[in-house]
Amino acid sequence: MLKNPGRSRFRRTLGCLVLAAGLLSATIALAGKPHITLASTTSTEQSGLFHHIIPTFTEATGIEVRVVAVGTGQAFAMARAGDADALLVHDTTGEKRFIEDGYGIERREVMYNDFVIIGPSGDPAGIADAESAIDAMQRIAEAEAAFASRGDDSGTHRAELRLWQEAGVEPGSRWYRELGSGMGATLNTAAAMDAYLLSDRASWLGFRNRQELVLLFEGDEVLFNAYGSVLIDPERHPHLKHDLAGKWHDWLVSEVGQTAISEYRIDGEQVFLPY
Numbered sequence: 001m002l003k004n005p006g007r008s009r010f011r012r013t014l015g016c017l018v019l020a021a022g023l024l025s026a027t028i029a030l031a032g033k034p035h036i037t038l039a040s041t042t043s044t045e046q047s048g049l050f051h052h053i054i055p056t057f058t059e060a061t062g063i064e065v066r067v068v069a070v071g072t073g074q075a076f077a078m079a080r081a082g083d084a085d086a087l088l089v090h091d092t093t094g095e096k097r098f099i100e101d102g103y104g105i106e107r108r109e110v111m112y113n114d115f116v117i118i119g120p121s122g123d124p125a126g127i128a129d130a131e132s133a134i135d136a137m138q139r140i141a142e143a144e145a146a147f148a149s150r151g152d153d154s155g156t157h158r159a160e161l162r163l164w165q166e167a168g169v170e171p172g173s174r175w176y177r178e179l180g181s182g183m184g185a186t187l188n189t190a191a192a193m194d195a196y197l198l199s200d201r202a203s204w205l206g207f208r209n210r211q212e213l214v215l216l217f218e219g220d221e222v223l224f225n226a227y228g229s230v231l232i233d234p235e236r237h238p239h240l241k242h243d244l245a246g247k248w249h250d251w252l253v254s255e256v257g258q259t260a261i262s263e264y265r266i267d268g269e270q271v272f273l274p275y
Contacts, residue, residue, distance in 0.1 A: 039084035045069030047202035073153030151178030
């Protein structure tokens with residue numbers, strides 16, 4: 001029997017209209033759901049922490065959290081420009097300055113962990129025997145051992161620069177590689193180079209392409225790594241979702257939020273410690 005081309009075209013058109021209507025309905029529903037944009041760090045995102053805690057927050061409040069994971073310096077820039085509703089970073093000095101400069105109104109300590117110094121298992125600079133983190137950095141510089149720096153104005157990069165300054169070292173020779181990359185990419189490059197680097201513990205625990213890299217130095221108090229939530233000034237950026245951001249800010253330090261943070265593990269090891 002011959003097919004009716006008009007009827008076939010009609011069916012195809014009707015099918016396309018039904019599909020389009022479904023997509024439009026889904027888009028409208030998504031757009032109508034309350035949400036905030038969170039500027040945060042690559043370490044909190046790539047460690048898997050947000051995948052663990054955000055669903056709990058959303059279930060309790062109905063508010064979605066859309067994370068933009070960048071270096072801490074870029075997160076500050078987003079917040080200063082009014083491109084983020086909330087800020088969660090790990091540079092206490094920068095966070096306080098952000099408030100002093102009139103961009104934020106309140107900072108709360110949310111959680112902490114530490115930085116660790118990673119390097120090739122052969123440890124050509126001998127930092128495993130270092131007496132302090134500063135001593136370890138000095139040994140790397142004296143040995144001119146390859147060092148991979150994030151070089152991206154992140155919280156980790158800022159901490160690294162403070163260590164070099166306290167060590168009396170101005171890195172910049174051929175052994176020192178500034179990558180301008182996130183933590184994951186920097187770890188991958190260091191693994192390929194057999195280079196030393198400074199990493200936050202969460203990123204190191206979640207890193208799988210270690211090759212010859214091992215954790216060589218940890219435990220110095222100067223490697224303490226604190227994360228803070230900062231509320232953005234509503235007078236400077238009135239268009240932001242300050243009410244919703246405030247609920248996220250409060251939830252992070254609530255008993256429920258702190259418990260959710262403390263329960264997150266990588267290979268059985270606690271990654272972030274609540275205050």
